[in-house]
Amino acid sequence: MVSSTLARILPPEPEAPPAPPVLAVSSLAKTFGERAVLRDVSLVAYRGEVTALIGANGTGKSTLLRALVRLVEPDSGRVMMLGQDVRTLDRAALKAFRSRVGFVFQKHNLVGRLSVLTNVVHGVQARMSGPRSWHHALAPAAIREEAMACLAAVGLADRALQRADSLSGGQSQRVAIARMLMQRPEFVLADEPDASLDPRAGRELMELLYRLAHDKGLVMISHRMEHTLRFSDRIIGLAGGIVALALETRHAHADQLKAFFDRPAGFSHAEDESPYG
Amino acid sequence: MADLTAPMRWERPNALSFTIGVVVFAFVIWSFSSVGLSLERIVRGIPALGSMLERMFPPDIERLPRILEQLLITFQMALVGCILGLVLAFPISVLAAEGLSPHPVLKHAARALIALFRTVPDLVWALLFVIAVGLGPAAGVMAIMVDKIGFAGRFFAEAMEEADKGPQEALATIGATRTGLIFSAVVPLALPSFVATSLFSLEKAVRGSVILGLVGAGGIGVELKVAFDLFNYDTAATIILTIFALVIAVEQASNVIRRRLI
Known part of the structure; x- marks a missing residue:
């Protein structure tokens, strides 16, 4: 075959083109009654990576995660996941998508x-x-x-x-x-899987989840800073209904995350809980 | 400064609730006078009751084999009617349950059917089925079945509506079908309630089946009516005692099953 021959002769590309994201969210919004929980959320996640969603209570992390598989119907925006435009799926297609x-x-x-x-x-x-x-x-x-x-x-x-x-x-x-x-x-979402566990059980669970789901790709919510820092590749922080923080975990410090949670009220509201925490 | 005076002990009723209260009270008083219940009549009735009781004892056991045979038929009627009713109540209750019903129209139709079956007394159903299928246990079975659909349908639906939503959500997220969700999550969670309702249905069916015979829908009721009509109070006593034994036996058995399963 020509291509395989070429592949053998030519040196490998200096920089492999990045794989397309397995999840791409753009301008997602969701309002419960008067409260805009998600205002304009855009993010991407890749196969083989763990993305940690962080943020104070009521910033819409759970709502976001649920909106990705339409356990909550978003008001507007787009969710592309596993090559599917999730919001356009009919009942049967949604069922097939959720199974993945x-x-x-x-x-x-x-x-x-x-x-x-x-x-x-x-x-x-x-x-x-x-x-x-x-x-x-x-x-x-x-x-x-x-x-x-x-x-x-x-x-x-x-x-x-x-x-x-x-x-x-x-x-x-x-x-x-x-x-x-x-x-x-083919991809995994986890909503605070370590929430109700004692520190040791929580750590063991996160180790297990990381080992089993890392290859597929995982988006998880955790309120434990040490888990976020240890078990994720990227960190995305939600505040005021938007993505207010996005960085690679290897560049993140505990102080920085702490500062994110401690920022003055008005930006990162920790007000009343959303219906989904 | 906050007002520290204690609040009124009773809230003053408004004109409407006061009027309703007076009307209800008056109606209750009127009802007592309408039914012609008086101490005098009760006292006068005691000797008649006494003479009947006297004629009941000792009970006549000559017809015991025939009575036991009819009692068995009565129990079988209750059992079959109850099983048919429970089996049919399940799908109807799924259609009636909030969150499980495939369509609002079906939900309302199923609820209306359950309400109709429940509100019309089983004796009335028995009268209708005696006309439709003729005298005998078949009419009794039909009447019990319809009554149990109404009774169990409502409780099955409520049990399923109250089942924990978490596992159902997990299965929906896996991509399970509605049927899968019902049989994997809802039914297992509602099972203790289903068992309790089913056993209670059977108890109710056994008690009810005795009466159905009075309108010709088969079973021991016919024997009881004939015994009373012919003033054979000693035979009637035997019948009543066997019915009593059957009802107690069924209740005890269902208590044992309840304890084992729940």
Whole structure:
């Protein structure tokens, strides 16, 4: 082949063209009643990178994350994600799109009365429907094995048949991550996955999430500065409904982030909470 | 300075609520006089009741085999009607549940149907079905079924509406279908409530099925009516005691199941 021959002769390009962003948000806005939570938010995120969203309570981080998969319908602006113009998708297309995006919730959102394994099997509903995806006892052998592998990846294979509501907060969040893996997502969003965990469980969870989701690309919200600095490649700070801070994590300092949170009120309002924190 | 006087003990009623109060009170008084309930009549009734009780004992167990057979049919009628009603109540309750119903028109239609089934008493349904399908247990089964759709449909829908929204949101975000969401998240979460409602339906159906026989919809009720009509109070006593035993047995069994499952 000509191209491969050329590739062998010619020296590699000095600077590879940057990969297109997997997520590009432009001028996104969302108002709840009188309150403009998001006014004009634009940002990009890349595959293989972790983007941390930071900001005081009520600055719209959760609203932004939810708007990306239309759990909240934005009022205006554009979301391009995984090559799709998200806001133009109809019901069926939205369902198909959502199945490609993993979402880790602050409150793990497991079905407490069901077993850990069944909760993980539910992740397969991204690509299959019907009774075989409802319960591990009904699932085909291949799916049960895959679910067990996902549970092993989060270190909870020995808890497969335990009821989900018998787990600790950290374990529950790990099961939620296993369910997300079962989904085989191409990109991952995480809304304060470390919020309700003690420092050690929180750190372990972030290490796990980083290890499992880093390659795909991850946008996460965390209120823990040490997690933001340790587990992200880029930091985006929201304040007053816009992106007020954007920098690479390797150039960021704890003092700088602290200063961002401490800036005078009026710019970065920490007023009443948005409906989604 | 803030006013430190204690507030009034009672709020002064406005003219409208005062008028409503007076009207309601007057209606209650009038109702008491309308129904012709008087101490004198009750006292006069006691000897009649006494003589009936006297004729009831000892209960006549000669017809016991026939009575037990009819009692079994009554229970079977209740069981089948209840199962059919519960099975049909589930899809109708999904259509009626806020947030699960596929379309507002379907939601209102399902709610109207449930309300109709619930508000018309089962005895009236029995009268209608006796005309439609003829005398016998089939009419009783239909009447119980319709009554249970109304009863369970409403409680199933409420249980599903109250189920935690978090897991449902998680499944919606995974890209699950509505059916997947209902059976993976909503039904498991609402299951304890479903079980309680179903057991209560069965208890209610057993009690109700006794009465349905009075209008010819099959079961032990017919026996009871005949016994009273022929002044065979001792047979009637046997029937009442067996009914009592059946209802208690069903209630106890359902208590055991409730404790095990919930």
